[in-house]
Amino acid sequence: MLYKNILKLIGNTPIVAFQDIFIKLELFNLAGSIKDRVALKMIEALVQENKLNKNSTVIEVTSGNTGIAIAMVCAIKRYKCIIIMPNDVTKDKINIIKAYGAKVILTPKKLGFEYAIKYAKKLALKKDFVFLNQFSNPNNPLAHVETALEIIKDMPKLDYLVCGIGSGGTISMLSKTLKEHYPGLCVIGVLPLEEHHQICGIGASITPDVLDLDNVDKIEKVSTKCAFESFNILASNGLLLGLSSAACYNVSKRIKQNNPDKIVLMISADSGMKYLNAFDELV
Ligand code: PMP
Numbered sequence: 001m002l003y004k005n006i007l008k009l010i011g012n013t014p015i016v017a018f019q020d021i022f023i024k025l026e027l028f029n030l031a032g033s034i035k036d037r038v039a040l041k042m043i044e045a046l047v048q049e050n051k052l053n054k055n056s057t058v059i060e061v062t063s064g065n066t067g068i069a070i071a072m073v074c075a076i077k078r079y080k081c082i083i084i085m086p087n088d089v090t091k092d093k094i095n096i097i098k099a100y101g102a103k104v105i106l107t108p109k110k111l112g113f114e115y116a117i118k119y120a121k122k123l124a125l126k127k128d129f130v131f132l133n134q135f136s137n138p139n140n141p142l143a144h145v146e147t148a149l150e151i152i153k154d155m156p157k158l159d160y161l162v163c164g165i166g167s168g169g170t171i172s173m174l175s176k177t178l179k180e181h182y183p184g185l186c187v188i189g190v191l192p193l194e195e196h197h198q199i200c201g202i203g204a205s206i207t208p209d210v211l212d213l214d215n216v217d218k219i220e221k222v223s224t225k226c227a228f229e230s231f232n233i234l235a236s237n238g239l240l241l242g243l244s245s246a247a248c249y250n251v252s253k254r255i256k257q258n259n260p261d262k263i264v265l266m267i268s269a270d271s272g273m274k275y276l277n278a279f280d281e282l283v
Helices: 035-048 065-077 091-099 109-123 144-154 169-181 224-235 243-258
Strands: 015-018 021-025 057-061 080-086 103-107 129-131 160-164 186-192 218-222 264-268
Touching (some): 021 243, 035 065, 057 065, 057 109, 065 080, 065 091, 080 091, 080 109, 109 129, 144 169, 160 169, 160 243, 169 186, 186 243, 218 243, 224 243, 243 264
Parallel strands (some): 021 264, 080 103, 160 186, 160 264, 186 218
Antiparallel strands (some): 015 021
């Protein structure tokens, strides 16, 4: 397949049927996660509003995939980029962001996301600096109108949607849009059970403005142990998915067992490759 525009490698991800559960594989996006869609949408919205110029520096606070995605889009569109992250992120993630040419600033983990956001807001006061702020940027959920349309195109019928909650951008828009199309759709949000967990990407320590739970029917919490068990099941069947995907699979499997005739789709936000170093002993 020939692509003349590199950015067209974001979106249009495949859905695989795995043991009777449908999995939308967002690892197929250019920088490897669902956040590629959001990064592109947030930056293209700024371009349309004439808020970026050739001297602009794009800033974001993130502990992972969003930073990687924004660094990638900035590399393609030639904007400078600063990613602010808590200092407990893995060296791998920092190196991926740096490889795209972005600068990384580490803030103390113990001061939390609130501190990192305050830091970013202060930095954004500088001339030509723009803070994207995925937690309150409406273009985060809006990026998933497209995700929903892709699902509608591929799935003639759908009874359950299972989706992790980080910023909430994905679940907020998918639940709203897909419920309009599939009457009776049940949307399950997935969060980590423990306060201190290893399921990267879900369970943000703040309540994001973009999170809209109006169309979410139920929240299921998954322990790190259960996520690892599901991670191993998926990987040993050829699907090396991230831990938030594993948590979603854990929930999806239970739903399918209790409702064998229903169609269950889960969103897999990324692959498991980035997480292997941190969990050597468990894998
Ligand atoms: N899983 C992973 C691995 C992620 O990086 C994210 C984004 N933080 C999510 C799930 C949740 O996506 P959202 O921010 O749209 O809720």
